[in-house]
Amino acid sequence: MTHAFAVDLGGLIDLLSEHLYAGPEVYVRELMQNGVDAIRARQDAGGAPFDPELAFAVQDDTLTFTDNGVGLTPDDIHAFLATIGRSSKRGSVEFIGQFGIGLLSCFLVSERIEVVSRSASGTPPLRWVGSADGSYTLEDGPADTPVGTRVILRARADRAQYLLPDRVASWAGAFGALLPYPVVVSEPGRRTVVNVGGAPWLDHAAGEDARRAAVLAYGEALLGTAPLDFVDIHTEAGDVRGVAFVLPWTPTLDARGQHRVYVRHMLLSEEETQLVPKWAFFVKAVLDAGALRPNAARDALRDDPTLHAARAEIAQTLRRWLVGLSERAPARLRELIALHYLSIKALAAEDDAFLELFLPWLPFESSAGRLTLPEVLAHAGSAEVRYVADLNLYRQAAQLAAPGGPPVIHAVYTYDATLLERYGALHPEVRVSRLDAGDLVQELTPLTPAERQGAATLLAAARDTLVPLDADARLSRFEPAALCALAFPRAGRDLHRTRETVGSGGLWGDLLGDLQAGADYATEVHFNLNHPLLERAARLPDGPLLRRVIGMLYVQALLLGHHPLTARELGLLNGGLLDLIGAALGGPDTAPASAAHLN
Numbered sequence: 001m002t003h004a005f006a007v008d009l010g011g012l013i014d015l016l017s018e019h020l021y022a023g024p025e026v027y028v029r030e031l032m033q034n035g036v037d038a039i040r041a042r043q044d045a046g047g048a049p050f051d052p053e054l055a056f057a058v059q060d061d062t063l064t065f066t067d068n069g070v071g072l073t074p075d076d077i078h079a080f081l082a083t084i085g086r087s088s089k090r091g092s093v094e095f096i097g098q099f100g101i102g103l104l105s106c107f108l109v110s111e112r113i114e115v116v117s118r119s120a121s122g123t124p125p126l127r128w129v130g131s132a133d134g135s136y137t138l139e140d141g142p143a144d145t146p147v148g149t150r151v152i153l154r155a156r157a158d159r160a161q162y163l164l165p166d167r168v169a170s171w172a173g174a175f176g177a178l179l180p181y182p183v184v185v186s187e188p189g190r191r192t193v194v195n196v197g198g199a200p201w202l203d204h205a206a207g208e209d210a211r212r213a214a215v216l217a218y219g220e221a222l223l224g225t226a227p228l229d230f231v232d233i234h235t236e237a238g239d240v241r242g243v244a245f246v247l248p249w250t251p252t253l254d255a256r257g258q259h260r261v262y263v264r265h266m267l268l269s270e271e272e273t274q275l276v277p278k279w280a281f282f283v284k285a286v287l288d289a290g291a292l293r294p295n296a297a298r299d300a301l302r303d304d305p306t307l308h309a310a311r312a313e314i315a316q317t318l319r320r321w322l323v324g325l326s327e328r329a330p331a332r333l334r335e336l337i338a339l340h341y342l343s344i345k346a347l348a349a350e351d352d353a354f355l356e357l358f359l360p361w362l363p364f365e366s367s368a369g370r371l372t373l374p375e376v377l378a379h380a381g382s383a384e385v386r387y388v389a390d391l392n393l394y395r396q397a398a399q400l401a402a403p404g405g406p407p408v409i410h411a412v413y414t415y416d417a418t419l420l421e422r423y424g425a426l427h428p429e430v431r432v433s434r435l436d437a438g439d440l441v442q443e444l445t446p447l448t449p450a451e452r453q454g455a456a457t458l459l460a461a462a463r464d465t466l467v468p469l470d471a472d473a474r475l476s477r478f479e480p481a482a483l484c485a486l487a488f489p490r491a492g493r494d495l496h497r498t499r500e501t502v503g504s505g506g507l508w509g510d511l512l513g514d515l516q517a518g519a520d521y522a523t524e525v526h527f528n529l530n531h532p533l534l535e536r537a538a539r540l541p542d543g544p545l546l547r548r549v550i551g552m553l554y555v556q557a558l559l560l561g562h563h564p565l566t567a568r569e570l571g572l573l574n575g576g577l578l579d580l581i582g583a584a585l586g587g588p589d590t591a592p593a594s595a596a597h598l599n
């Protein structure tokens with residue numbers, strides 16, 4: 001035996017309100033979308049011309065929404081209003097509605113939904129009243145009902161605020177901002193058209209200058225300040241039209257890539273993230289998709305091949321615009337790059353042609369300041385670009401880079417290293433080298449055997465002093481001579497420092513201990529015999545003073561390299577400073593203390 005499902009309408013409404021819709025105000029949007037679809041259907045039917053209009057009238061606790069669209073025949077009412085989940089629009093990309101549930105959102109604010117409708121096809125008018133308990137009644141409608149549909153809602157006691165005329169006006173104005181016909185909100189004694197302005201980018205009537213001025217004014221209202229420029233968008237896939245405003249600031253991470261998107265002139269979202277490519281965070285777009293589909297909640301676009309194709313076309317348009325700008329207005333491009341180079345680097349990392357075009361303009365952090373690649377090459381005086389991708393290592397490299405000599409680039413952002421490597425691959429005449437700790441050490445001059453012998457005491461004392469700190473001491477010569485010592489992290493160094501912080505034992509201590517096992521010293525410290533202090537230290541006999549000096553120079557090298565200090569290193573620094581102060585002040589208690597506590 002076959003039985004029919006029964007649906008608990010109350011449960012369904014709870015589901016919609018709790019999980020599908022942002023808030024009860026969405027009923028305004030759903031009513032308008034049905035009106036927009038109905039007007040479209042009447043226009044498509046090609047009958048007598050009419051002036052489309054959507055209207056909300058609010059009086060006391062009652063709201064009446066009217067559209068002069070195609071209306072409903074008695075058969076339509078039975079088929080579509082009385083059956084949840086059935087839609088007359090399913091599969092047709094011309095309409096916004098798809099799912100046959102939108103009207104239910106009216107139950108979020110009203111216990112009953114009254115629909116009075118007359119079909120453009122000439123059938124008599126009908127009145128349908130649906131209740132939240134799942135029952136409905138049907139009777140003849142008033143004979144003077146015009147073609148179209150009227151939906152009458154009486155506010156639920158707890159939702160009266162959602163039917164207040166001012167609030168309805170602000171929602172209807174936002175949802176219907178781009179509709180090409182009036183949306184009216186009225187209350188006794190006041191009638192307001194809430195969607196003035198429309199889409200200025202489509203208004204070519206007064207000429208291009210007037211259009212540009214109107215679009216920029218729209219952008220200024222949107223951003224709160226004048227945009228740098230705007231890019232017209234029109235895609236074939238999804239029929240997306242609109243503009244992308246070039247932001248006059250660098251957007252924060254959480255504000256990136258959020259765009260105002262309409263579907264068939266009705267607002268879908270102020271924070272849409274799918275339609276514009278992610279890398280284009282230098283723009284905020286306002287787009288109206290004529291043939292893309294929203295999801296059931298109507299707060300995002302459906303992720304389908306048309307959406308992907310539309311996004312690809314928008315990417316192409318933005319790319320072309322940037323390329324055009326480099327030819328048309330280089331000064332403006334420079335201004336744009338100064339604000340948005342991260343976005344442009346992201347794009348260049350994906351696209352060689354784009355990289356070729358823009359890399360000469362893009363700034364990189366370097367030991368000689370922020371430079372473009374041509375500037376780096378000019379500084380270098382050779383066709384070599386050297387970069388370091390690790391921050392700690394970069395600090396050592398930057399100290400070694402002589403002023404006026406070849407700069408070292410700090411490939412600090414996600415795309416920098418990729419960009420430099422791609423550039424190297426495309427330009428074999430330029431050598432792009434990524435420096436590691438080994439390369440930097442190569443640049444230090446080793447001591448001659450005679451020098452080594454002369455500094456043997458210093459080296460032995462240094463090794464002895466630093467072993468407990470997990471550091472290995474080396475003696476070299478390097479420029480600038482003003483640098484006493486350089487500390488290079490070795491593999492496992494960060495683990496070592498973390499281990500000191502978490503202490504030994506416990507899960508982390510054990511785990512890090514295991515990882516550390518077998519690693520070499522955490523830090524390699526090179527003392528610079530070019531420095532006069534080191535030359536003098538090399539002549540000192542081994543003893544507390546020499547060890548104190550070595551400890552202090554080691555900590556100084558760590559600080560210069562911006563390495564975080566462990567508690568022991570901090571202790572070393574404090575002890576050394578106190579000793580020095582004591583020695584400077586003189587007296588019996590202030591002689592340099594032994595460095596025994598180092599061990």
Ligand SMILES: Nc1ncnc2c1ncn2[C@@H]1O[C@H](COP(=O)(O)OP(=O)(O)OP(=O)(O)O)[C@@H](O)[C@H]1O
Pocket residue numbers: 030034035038067069070071072076080081086087088089096097098099100101102103104149
């Ligand atoms: N103002 C209207 N004019 C004409 N027909 C309407 C109107 N409002 C609703 N209908 C009819 O009722 C059906 C159900 O409407 P409902 O809003 O519940 O769903 P939908 O618009 O089809 O889809 P969705 O749930 O995606 O909005 C529609 O498919 C349409 O046939």
